[in-house]
Amino acid sequence: MTVRRLPVYILADVSGSMQGTPIESVKSGISQLHRDLMSDPQAIESAYLSIVTFANTAEQVVPLTEVSLFNPPNLVASGNTNFGDALRLLLECFEHEIVRTTPEQKGDWKPLVFILSDGAPTDTAWPDYAQQLRNRRPANIIAVACGDQADVNCLKQVTEVVIQMKDLSPDSFRAFFKFVSASVRQTSAKVGALAEGGAITLPPPPPGITIVP
Amino acid sequence: MRPEPATSEVEPGALPAAPAWLDRAPEGPWCPPELREALPWAAAADYADLRTALHPWRAGWTLVGASRRGRLHAHRGEFREDAFGIETGEQFFLLVAADGAGSCRLSRIGSECACRAVVRRLGAVLADVVPPAMDSPALHQWLAALLAPALSAAIQDVAELARASGIDPREFRTTLLTAVWFASPAGELLAVSQVGDGFIAARRSDGRVERLGAGDVSEFSGEVSCFVPDDGASTRAQAIAVTDGADVTAILLGTDGVEDPFYPIERHGALLYSQLVGGVSEPAQHFQRQESQGPVFAPDGDQQLARWLGFERRGENDDRTLVAAWR
Numbered sequence A: 001m002t003v004r005r006l007p008v009y010i011l012a013d014v015s016g017s018m019q020g021t022p023i024e025s026v027k028s029g030i031s032q033l034h035r036d037l038m039s040d041p042q043a044i045e046s047a048y049l050s051i052v053t054f055a056n057t058a059e060q061v062v063p064l065t066e067v068s069l070f071n072p073p074n075l076v077a078s079g080n081t082n083f084g085d086a087l088r089l090l091l092e093c094f095e096h097e098i099v100r101t102t103p104e105q106k107g108d109w110k111p112l113v114f115i116l117s118d119g120a121p122t123d124t125a126w127p128d129y130a131q132q133l134r135n136r137r138p139a140n141i142i143a144v145a146c147g148d149q150a151d152v153n154c155l156k157q158v159t160e161v162v163i164q165m166k167d168l169s170p171d172s173f174r175a176f177f178k179f180v181s182a183s184v185r186q187t188s189a190k191v192g193a194l195a196e197g198g199a200i201t202l203p204p205p206p207p208g209i210t211i212v213p
Numbered sequence B: 001m002r003p004e005p006a007t008s009e010v011e012p013g014a015l016p017a018a019p020a021w022l023d024r025a026p027e028g029p030w031c032p033p034e035l036r037e038a039l040p041w042a043a044a045a046d047y048a049d050l051r052t053a054l055h056p057w058r059a060g061w062t063l064v065g066a067s068r069r070g071r072l073h074a075h076r077g078e079f080r081e082d083a084f085g086i087e088t089g090e091q092f093f094l095l096v097a098a099d100g101a102g103s104c105r106l107s108r109i110g111s112e113c114a115c116r117a118v119v120r121r122l123g124a125v126l127a128d129v130v131p132p133a134m135d136s137p138a139l140h141q142w143l144a145a146l147l148a149p150a151l152s153a154a155i156q157d158v159a160e161l162a163r164a165s166g167i168d169p170r171e172f173r174t175t176l177l178t179a180v181w182f183a184s185p186a187g188e189l190l191a192v193s194q195v196g197d198g199f200i201a202a203r204r205s206d207g208r209v210e211r212l213g214a215g216d217v218s219e220f221s222g223e224v225s226c227f228v229p230d231d232g233a234s235t236r237a238q239a240i241a242v243t244d245g246a247d248v249t250a251i252l253l254g255t256d257g258v259e260d261p262f263y264p265i266e267r268h269g270a271l272l273y274s275q276l277v278g279g280v281s282e283p284a285q286h287f288q289r290q291e292s293q294g295p296v297f298a299p300d301g302d303q304q305l306a307r308w309l310g311f312e313r314r315g316e317n318d319d320r321t322l323v324a325a326w327r
Helices: A021-038 A041-046 A083-097 A126-136 A152-156 A170-187 B040-044 B071-076 B107-127 B136-165 B233-237 B256-262 B265-278 B301-308
Strands: A006-013 A047-054 A058-066 A112-117 A140-146 A162-165 A209-211 B050-056 B062-068 B082-088 B092-099 B176-184 B187-195 B199-204 B209-211 B241-244 B248-254 B320-326
Touching: A006 A021, A006 A083, A006 A170, A021 A041, A021 A047, A021 A170, A041 A047, A041 A170, A041 B071, A047 A083, A058 A083, A083 A112, A083 A126, A112 A170, A140 A152, A140 A170, A152 A162, A162 A170, A170 A209, B050 B082, B050 B301, B062 B082, B062 B092, B062 B301, B082 B107, B082 B320, B092 B107, B092 B248, B092 B320, B107 B136, B107 B176, B136 B176, B136 B187, B136 B233, B136 B241, B176 B199, B176 B233, B176 B248, B187 B199, B187 B233, B187 B248, B199 B265, B209 B265, B248 B256, B248 B265, B256 B265, B256 B320, B265 B301, B265 B320, B301 B320
Parallel strands: A006 A047, A006 A112, A112 A140, A140 A162
Antiparallel strands: A047 A058, A162 A209, B050 B062, B062 B320, B082 B092, B092 B176, B176 B187, B187 B241, B199 B209, B199 B248, B248 B320
């Protein structure tokens, strides 16, 4: 009889193109998300956060951590966009960190993943990992195309749910992380039939952020 | 090796004070205007965050039920989405519990209507039926065959409500747990049917607490493969398991708000039963709070059950419904 967690993974592109305002906005957005979740008793009891970054390689800078113990990390932007390594690491995190239901214990809630990227992959391995994620559906994944240069088609190969944030201003990132917070709050409820993929119903995205059809 | 959490170099700002759970009244009518014509009884129905029932039956049986709004719904000012029903006749009693899917807008209506439909449909076929003189296996089949179309019709009632009101049937999604006790001259029978998660269990005279229904378990919490009134719900509901009831001393039906803190019921059902029959003197392991109280299986069982459903366990803040019979 262990605690059932809602695992939330943020996969943040920290390649060189994110230098400056975008990376600073992501950092303050993560802090804002943490504050928002700390104001919600259900999130404090069940939400666990992890931050995975990707540039030349991917790194899990914060392992899955309960909200009350979470420390927003420092993030530095530089290098290429090794998207494949990020997806590989995400799959590895699922393997090691997610508790699935067995006859002896209830599993976690289905993980919630937010992928932020402002560019196109610079590696060639990512399609294989994207295919694995689509086939196995181990999480509810929301990909965010940040700015005009983001490769929407690539993100669409990871998940059907891709949203576009054209404007990379601090206000846009703040609104996006509010959306993340609202999604987390809304997720720990009995979801639709598995025959439909067990998809969650997301809150409406904020102004300036659109769902890519 | 897993990396350690990075030390914060970003000013996180002041974190809010630890938030308290709130107890907000639901906003708006329990039955929305677009359903009032289809559900004339609903206009006069009084919604309550907590509903209880206690029915003595014959042959030493007492039936008790309670449904309590969970802390999460209370915090958000939302309605309780669980429901239950109890019906008795000369030769039967039936217990039903339902848990509206949290992601569906009208699941509270779906769970309540499903319980009412089961009570009405099964009550009608059981009221005056004369059981044939036959041996035990054939009698099991006869009872299952009697109940199957009535359960299917009850599910169709929910689907028809959606159709008549022009609303997507998925908005009414609910689980449905049903147990029927039938006392025939040839013997006592217990029949169960389950759509979705939650549990149905029987306590035998040798002390075993046995799960009877087919639980809907998936890889992650909160995922259910089929709800009422989805396609396929009738098929699942008609997969009725019938067992001899001579050595059954209690029957328990619980929604996932009860099952999850006691998961797996196969292992923790005995603890659950012992608390119901013997009261609570100390909190169960891993529970943050569970008040001392008298037994639920008692003349004031409805009030005791309402108290019992108030236990606190981290992360378990769903509505809770338990319907039971004991002798």
